[in-house]
Amino acid sequence: MSRLEARGLSLGYPGRPVARDLSLVVPDGRITAIIGPNACGKSTLLRALARLLAPSAGEVLLDGTAISRQPSREVARRLGLLPQSPVAPEGITVADLVARGRTPHQTAFRQWSRTDEAAVVAALRATGTQDLARTRVEALSGGQRQRVWLALALAQDTGILLLDEPTTYLDLRHQIEVLDLVRRLNRDLGRGVVMVLHEIGLACRYADHLVAMKDGAIRAEGAPCDIVTPALIREVFDLEARIIPDPETGTPLVVPRAGPAC
Secondary structure, three states: OOOEEEEEEEEEEOOEEEEEEEEEEOOOOOEEEEEOOOOOOHHHHHHHHOOOOOOOEEEEEEOOEEHHHOOHHHHHOOEEEEOOOOOOOOOOEHHHHHHHHHHHHOEOOEOOOHHHHHHHHHHHHHOOOHHHOOOEHHHOOHHHHHHHHHHHHHHOOOOEEEEEOOOOOOOHHHHHHHHHHHHHHHHHHOOEEEEEOOOHHHHHHHOOEEEEEEOOEEEEEEOHHHHOOHHHHHHHHOOOEEEEEOOOOOOEEEEEOOOOOO
């Protein structure tokens, strides 16, 4: 099981600092959801954890070693990433796209093998996309595409999956399908997950560990039932709300206070 940790990160883009002194230990083998308002640094933190964004200070550790000092291929064998709105090459089939997840395991001396083939078949089966293997990716629905991208990340055979807003642009039914799949990958296959989510109720329902951010800082983290309170929602989202048990799961459900009647 890979271990991921951030220590004292300062993050940003040219002329736009995003976060300072940001530290986080990702719980092993659990589902962690990062929540917070727009532009609070959620995706920026995930990009740093994935080594797509170099911090100006601090470091990200993977299994105790700075990720910046590890070979890219070795990192890709331990961390799988599903970015926001990924784009597939035109005309590529589902099977060929998922097979690209095996690239980190290939070298000049080790080309495609039965192990690679088995990993792709297992990823397609786990995500329920085996019947789509010969279908072109552009012909899929939004929910199907997300499952295929998850299959690609799964085929990498990494200990941790990093998912940047995996339910974006999906209707509620497909959001639930994708998050149900993420939970199965975690529970059945033991993959640790770190995902950025916008919908607080879904984050509470599916995550074991929540990280609440605002203005580039972590304001609270812990189990949803322990940290999601009216005070936290007020602090992080500037929103007055009640917290009630989700009638299906018992997890926190955020109910905004009613505004003035129209």
